[in-house]
Every structure is written in structure tokens, then in C-alpha cells.
Amino acid sequence: MKYRFSRKHLAIPYALFLLVFVVLPLIVIVYYAFTGNDGKPTADNLLNFFGDPNTLGTLLYSFILALVTTCVCLLIAYPVAYALAFSGLKSKSVLVMLFIMPMWINFTLRLTALKEILTLIEGNLAFHPFLNSVVGMTYDFLPFMILPIYNQLDRLDKSLIEAATDLGADKVKCFTRITLPLSMPGVISGVAMVFLPAMTNYVVLDMLYNSTYIMGSLIGSYFSAYDWHGGSMISLILLALICIFTLLTRDNESSDVRGGSLI
Amino acid sequence: MAQNIIELKNITRRFDDDGYIAVKDFNLSVGRGEFVTFLGPSGCGKTTTLRMIAGFDTPTEGEILLNGKDITVLPPNKRPINTVFQRYALFPHMNIFENIAFGLKLKKLPREEVIKKVKHVLDLVDLEGFEERSVATLSGGQQQRIAIARALVNEPEILLLDEPLGALDLKMRKEMQIELKAMHRQLGITFIYVTHDQEEALTMSDKIVVMNRGSIQQIGTPEDIYNEPKNAFVADFIGESNIFKGIMTGKLRVRFCGGEFECMDDVDEGTLVDVVVRPEDVILSDPADGTVTGTVTAVTFKGMHYEITVESGKYEMVIVSTKAQQVGDKVGMSLEPDGIHIMIAEDHITRFEAGITSDYKLDYNGKEINCDLTKIIPGSSMKDGVLTDSAGQSVDIEKIKINVSIQPGDIEMSDDIEAGLTHGHIINLIYKGDHYCYVIRTAHGHDLIVDDEYLWNMGDQVGLILPEDKMSFALKK
Numbered sequence: 001m002k003y004r005f006s007r008k009h010l011a012i013p014y015a016l017f018l019l020v021f022v023v024l025p026l027i028v029i030v031y032y033a034f035t036g037n038d039g040k041p042t043a044d045n046l047l048n049f050f051g052d053p054n055t056l057g058t059l060l061y062s063f064i065l066a067l068v069t070t071c072v073c074l075l076i077a078y079p080v081a082y083a084l085a086f087s088g089l090k091s092k093s094v095l096v097m098l099f100i101m102p103m104w105i106n107f108t109l110r111l112t113a114l115k116e117i118l119t120l121i122e123g124n125l126a127f128h129p130f131l132n133s134v135v136g137m138t139y140d141f142l143p144f145m146i147l148p149i150y151n152q153l154d155r156l157d158k159s160l161i162e163a164a165t166d167l168g169a170d171k172v173k174c175f176t177r178i179t180l181p182l183s184m185p186g187v188i189s190g191v192a193m194v195f196l197p198a199m200t201n202y203v204v205l206d207m208l209y210n211s212t213y214i215m216g217s218l219i220g221s222y223f224s225a226y227d228w229h230g231g232s233m234i235s236l237i238l239l240a241l242i243c244i245f246t247l248l249t250r251d252n253e254s255s256d257v258r259g260g261s262l263i
Numbered sequence: 264m265a266q267n268i269i270e271l272k273n274i275t276r277r278f279d280d281d282g283y284i285a286v287k288d289f290n291l292s293v294g295r296g297e298f299v300t301f302l303g304p305s306g307c308g309k310t311t312t313l314r315m316i317a318g319f320d321t322p323t324e325g326e327i328l329l330n331g332k333d334i335t336v337l338p339p340n341k342r343p344i345n346t347v348f349q350r351y352a353l354f355p356h357m358n359i360f361e362n363i364a365f366g367l368k369l370k371k372l373p374r375e376e377v378i379k380k381v382k383h384v385l386d387l388v389d390l391e392g393f394e395e396r397s398v399a400t401l402s403g404g405q406q407q408r409i410a411i412a413r414a415l416v417n418e419p420e421i422l423l424l425d426e427p428l429g430a431l432d433l434k435m436r437k438e439m440q441i442e443l444k445a446m447h448r449q450l451g452i453t454f455i456y457v458t459h460d461q462e463e464a465l466t467m468s469d470k471i472v473v474m475n476r477g478s479i480q481q482i483g484t485p486e487d488i489y490n491e492p493k494n495a496f497v498a499d500f501i502g503e504s505n506i507f508k509g510i511m512t513g514k515l516r517v518r519f520c521g522g523e524f525e526c527m528d529d530v531d532e533g534t535l536v537d538v539v540v541r542p543e544d545v546i547l548s549d550p551a552d553g554t555v556t557g558t559v560t561a562v563t564f565k566g567m568h569y570e571i572t573v574e575s576g577k578y579e580m581v582i583v584s585t586k587a588q589q590v591g592d593k594v595g596m597s598l599e600p601d602g603i604h605i606m607i608a609e610d611h612i613t614r615f616e617a618g619i620t621s622d623y624k625l626d627y628n629g630k631e632i633n634c635d636l637t638k639i640i641p642g643s644s645m646k647d648g649v650l651t652d653s654a655g656q657s658v659d660i661e662k663i664k665i666n667v668s669i670q671p672g673d674i675e676m677s678d679d680i681e682a683g684l685t686h687g688h689i690i691n692l693i694y695k696g697d698h699y700c701y702v703i704r705t706a707h708g709h710d711l712i713v714d715d716e717y718l719w720n721m722g723d724q725v726g727l728i729l730p731e732d733k734m735s736f737a738l739k740k
Binding site: 157159160162163164165166167168169170173177178181182 | 317318319338339340344345346348349350352353354355356365366369370413414417
């Protein structure tokens with residue numbers, strides 16, 4: 001049979017990549033998570049995680065940290081995105097660029113700069129570890145919240161707002177009944193892009209001298225202590241949490257006919 | 264019925280950033296229950312005017328009175344006026360019921376009443392039982408009906424419709440025209456309708472406001488507008504028409520198209536006029552019986568009738584007839600006095616078209632006119648003696664025509680027939696107080712107007728000097 005090149009063959013490199021770097025490691029993780037040091041199947045690792053107040057505490061701390069970061073990002077990003085999208089400015093794209101530009105600088109550099117500023121204000125970073133972490137993460141993740149919301153608001157058909165006004169809605173009603181619900185896909189997308197990394201990105205905490213563990217650093221600590229089995233289980237649990245979260249937001253998005261945003 | 268529901272007084276809308284005037288000194292009174300249409304080409308200011316009535320835009324000058332009360336700066340949500348938007352603007356995150364009930368819920372009406380009213384308007388637009396459907400599942404025509412229902416459910420005093428049928432296909436559009444008209448009769452609400460489709464306007468309206476470049480050209484009933492267009496723009500925009508330059512040659516007599524006709528409009532002798540002749544008013548006959556004769560150059564079958572183009576000298580006439588003709592046939596054309604509509608011409612500027620010669624001069628019947636082509640053709644420049652465009656390509660002069668115009672006062676007359684670009688004989692003269700206004704028929708058959716302070720005689724042969732520095736040039740589009 002003669003060999004014929006078709007478009008689907010272009011996917012082969014990616015499929016190989018997926019197999020080697022995603023599927024195989026996952027299988028390894030699942031294997032390690034459900035085996036003990038002796039190599040026999042066990043559920044001990046799972047029970048250990050949920051039986052240990054320290055690990056549960058870390059999960060709770062990560063969750064709260066991510067939640068607070070997401071809320072702060074949302075509170076800052078929404079008004080900014082709204083102002084950008086609805087300003088009659090011709091230089092809109094320049095302003096948007098200003099908010100995106102920090103992403104062009106290496107993030108450890110950015111954090112180092114932030115560290116200096118915070119030290120100047122607080123005197124010693126050790127006094128407010130949680131606050132510093134929230135500030136650091138917000139600084140880091142804010143563009144990921146602004147962009148999808150801005151995109152959604154910018155695309156919003158302005159005649160819908162005129163129609164609502166025409167039907168008797170004042171500015172507040174217009175916002176709550178039209179603008180806000182129609183910008184939800186952008187908000188959900190932004191939340192997903194901030195919340196998930198905020199649960200795991202321990203580099204921010206490290207650099208701002210917050211020694212509390214979050215999920216990312218917890219896994220790291222297990223692996224550096226050569227506890228492959230415990231570490232794998234925690235990774236798997238985190239993966240499950242992310243899956244649930246993604247599915248929840250995905251459901252919300254697809255129910256909206258205008259759906260789609262940055263991710 | 265004589266009571267006016269809305270009055271627009273001296274409305275002007277100027278845009279600050281570029282000084283563009285979208286609407287200029289607009290005056291209109293609309294009676295309660297009328298169906299008024301704003302008709303004009305795109306960019307004529309009709310939508311801007313509608314938006315000012317709705318409250319989305321504010322006039323720079325002038326005032327809008329609703330039932331005698333000034334609402335010029337009242338926000339849209341405080342006006343008893345609802346709009347049907349061009350692209351429907353239905354809320355995509357709500358179902359049909361929620362869309363229609365939007366305005367009612369804001370008024371905090373009890374739920375049973377909201378349900379009843381929504382059901383009632385859905386009946387009205389023939390979409391019973393659509394309450395639970397989502398917007399995305401509807402066709403364009405259905406969305407349009409929902410948009411109308413959503414506006415009507417609030418029982419507005421005025422319903423504004425901004426080209427509501429523009430996005431529908433022809434058949435759907437015709438159906439909706441009839442339905443909208445029926446709705447208007449049934450509800451008795453004042454409709455203000457915006458369209459660029461003259462047929463739509465003629466079919467539906469009680470009153471048409473023809474607009475162009477921000478100004479009202481004519482206000483009248485569809486019959487008025489069609490039969491008695493006020494100027495060349497209206498005549499041209501409404502229906503098919505032949506427009507000729509003509510001159511009044513006596514009481515109720517007008518000369519145009521190479522013939523003299525009896526007409527019904529009493530205009531002073533010697534006045535230069537625009538003559539409008541509707542294609543269906545031209546009577547075709549044997550060459551001997553016609554006022555003017557011509558040759559058939561094209562015949563198109565249009566289903567109900569034939570569209571026949573006849574060339575008579577320099578002029579071309581489009582005629583609608585139920586009888587076919589053969590291309591090349593000699594025909595006579597005549598007109599009943601009521602088939603001729605006379606409009607006083609707005610200007611007496613002489614305009615002609617010129618080609619370009621190989622050495623970049625304008626060619627007018629073999630005579631040359633000098634002009635700087637680089638100033639007329641945007642982005643062009645002279646490079647090594649070749650005219651090139653902005654992309655560096657040499658300009659194809661064969662394809663370009665230049666419109667030349669000159670004011671009547673700038674043309675000079677001379678005894679020497681060969682002195683100027685062209686020559687002709689004086690066919691009419693009128694004394695205008697401080698100068699004479701001459702109508703001169705050139706050797707090429709054009710009539711042109713020349714203002715001169717000296718007296719010449721009827722029938723004099725004169726040379727016409729058109730000074731190059733007084734001419735204005737424009738690229739023919």
C-alpha cells in the first residue's frame with residue numbers, strides 16, 4: 001500500500017509527547033500513590049493524607065490563600081477591565097498593554113522588586129506572611145484576571161445595553177441584569193486562571209519568606225524526603241481537585257451561548 | 264388627530280471630535296398615530312435623528328418636544344418610547360419570556376400580569392408558545408418579531424424602528440412590511456421608521472421624510488414624494504426617473520431633451536430648470552408623431568414590462584412600456600403635460616467630463632486644457648515625466664475621466680468663434696438686474712449658462728472662453 005501523508009499525521013509528534021510526558025508519568029504517579037514501600041497495593045497513603053492534621057491544614061491554607069488571592073484579583077480586575085472596555089479612549093489597546101506588560105518581565109525579578117518594596121513598608125517580611133503572599137500572588141496573577149474579563153466586556157454588543165436602557169433600565173439595573181451576567185464567562189475564565197496556580201505556586205511564598213507549606217511545597221517536601229508514595233498521593237489528590245474545579249467552570253461556560261474567552 | 268405627539272425643532276447634531284455635522288437644522292412634527300419614515304442613503308443622518316428621539320444621542324442645538332414637554336436631555340429609560348434595533352439586540356442570556364418581560368419586570372408589575380402581557384404580544388407577532396425558547400434557536404425573522412414584541416409590550420407612545428427589516432431576505436421582508444403596517448393600524452401607536460429602501464418607505468408610510476447629508480429634502484405623503492419631487496435628489500432617490508437640464512421657454516412651456524413640451528408648472532420664462540420624467544410617463548410612437556425622436560439602444564424584459572433605453576442626440580431616456588421594441592428602431596417620444604415635473608435648478612454651474620491626453624493634458628473635443636493631475640489624483644506624483652500612483656505604478660490615463668466645472672460668471676464670450684474651448688449660439692437671455700444671463704447651445708448640443716454684463720442678441724454665434732484658472736477639477740468616481 002502506498003503511503004499517503006494526511007493532515008492527521010501532523011498530530012503524531014504531539015501524541016508522542018503526550019504519551020511520554022503526560023500519560024506515562026500519570027500512570028507512574030497512580031502506581032506510586034497506591035503502593036507502599038514494599039511495592040504492594042495499599043490505600044495507606046490516602047488514609048495518611050486525610051488522617052494527618054498537618055496535610056489537611058496545608059490543603060486548607062492553600063485553599064484559603066488561593067480564594068483570597070482570587071477575590072482580591074477579581075475586585076481589582078473587574079473595575080479595571082470595565083473601565084478599559086467602556087472608555088471611549090482611542091488608546092485603549094495601549095492601556096491594556098500597560099496592564100499586561102509586567103508579564104514580560106521575569107517573575108522572580110518582579111517578586112524581588114516587590115519584596116524590597118514590602119520590606120520598606122513593613123520593616124520585616126516575617127510579620128505578615130499571609131498578607132505578603134496574597135500581595136505577591138495578586139501582583140503576579142492580576143493580568144490573567146484582567147484579560148479574559150476585558151475581552152468579554154469589549155466584545156459585548158453595546159446595543160444590548162442601549163436596548164436595556166430603552167426598556168427602562170437605569171445604569172445599575174443595566175449592569176446587574178445585562179453587563180454582569182454577560183461577562184461571567186470572562187470572570188470564570190479569569191478565576192480558573194488565578195485560582196489554580198495560586199493553590200500550588202509556592203515560589204511566591206518562598207521568595208517572600210513565607211515558610212508555611214501550600215500544596216505545591218508540600219509535594220516538594222515529600223519528594224525531597226524520598227517519600228515517592230506519599231508525594232504521589234498528594235499530587236493525585238490535587239489533580240482530582242483541579243479536575244473537579246475545571247469541570248464545574250466548564251459546565252458554566254458551555255451553558256452560555258456566547259461562551260468562550262481567553263482559555 | 265391633529266395633535267402632535269413629537270416635535271423636533273431646529274435639531275442640529277455636530278460631532279465634536281471632527282466637526283462633522285450629522286443632522287442639520289431638522290424640523291419635524293409627527294401627529295399621534297402616524298407612520299413616519301425617515302428615508303435616505305446611508306450616512307444621511309436618519310439613524311442619528313432616530314437616536315436623538317430615543318435618547319441615545321443628544322442634539323447639539325435645538326429641542327425635542329414630546330406632547331409639548333421638552334425631553335431633549337431626558338435619558339432613554341425615562342422616555343415612553345421604545346426602539347426596535349437594527350440587529351435586534353435580544354439578550355442572549357435570557358429566554359424569550361425573560362426578554363419580553365424585561366421592561367415589565369423593571370416596572371415591578373405583578374407576575375400574572377407580566378405573563379398575560381407577554382402572551383398577548385407573542386400572539387400579536389404570531390409566535391405563540393415561544394416563551395421558553397432561547398434566542399439562539401430562532402431564525403432572523405423570528406428574532407425580529409421578538410424584538411418588536413419586546414418593544415410593544417411596554418405600550419410605548421412611540422415605536423422607533425431602525426432599519427428593522429434590513430437583515431431579512433426579500434420574501435420575509437415583504438411579509439414583515441405588511442405585518443408591521445397591520446400592527447400599526449391595529450395598535451394606533453405612532454411609528455417612526457428608518458430605512459434606505461424607497462420601496463419600503465412608499466409601501467408603509469403615512470408620511471415620508473427624505474433626507475440627504477443631514478438635511479431634510481422633502482416631507483410629504485408617499486404620493487407627493489413620488490409625483491412631485493421637490494428637487495433632483497428626491498426624484499433620483501425615489502423610483503426610476505430621467506432627469507434633464509431644461510429651460511422655460513414661455514408660459515407653461517419648457518425646452519429639454521432637444522424638444523419643446525407643454526407642462527403644468529408655472530415657472531418664469533428663462534429660468535433654468537431640472538425636468539423629471541418618470542419612465543412610465545413617456546409615450547412611444549412613430550417617429551413622425553413624437554415631439555422628439557430617438558433610437559432604441561437597449562431593451563430589457565422585466566417580467567411585467569420592458570425597460571427601453573432610447574438615445575436622442577446627446578440625451579438618454581429610460582422608458583417603461585408593455586410593448587417591446589427592437590434595438591435600432593427609430594421611435595418618437597411625447598409627454599402629457601402632467602407627466603413632466605419641473606424643479607427650479609439649484610445651480611447654473613457648467614459641468615463636463617474630459618479625458619486625458621498622452622502628455623497629461625485634459626482633452627475636450629480635441630482641445631487641450633492644462634491642469635495639474637497630481638493634485639486631482641490622490642497619492643500620485645510625476646516621476647521622470649510619467650504620472651505614477653502611490654504604489655509607484657504608472658497611472659492608466661485611458662481609464663480616468665476628470666469632471667470639470669466652472670461658474671457661469673467665469674465664462675467669457677467672444678466675437679471670435681475660435682477664441683475659446685467651444686462655441687455656440689445664444690438661445691435665450693434674461694436681464695438679471697445688473698447682468699444678463701445667457702443660455703448658449705454649444706456646437707456639441709449642450710446648453711450652458713453664462714453670466715455677462717454686456718448685451719448680446721438672440722441667435723448670436725459666440726466663442727466661449729473658459730479660463731483654466733477658474734475651472735475646478737475632480738476625479739470622476
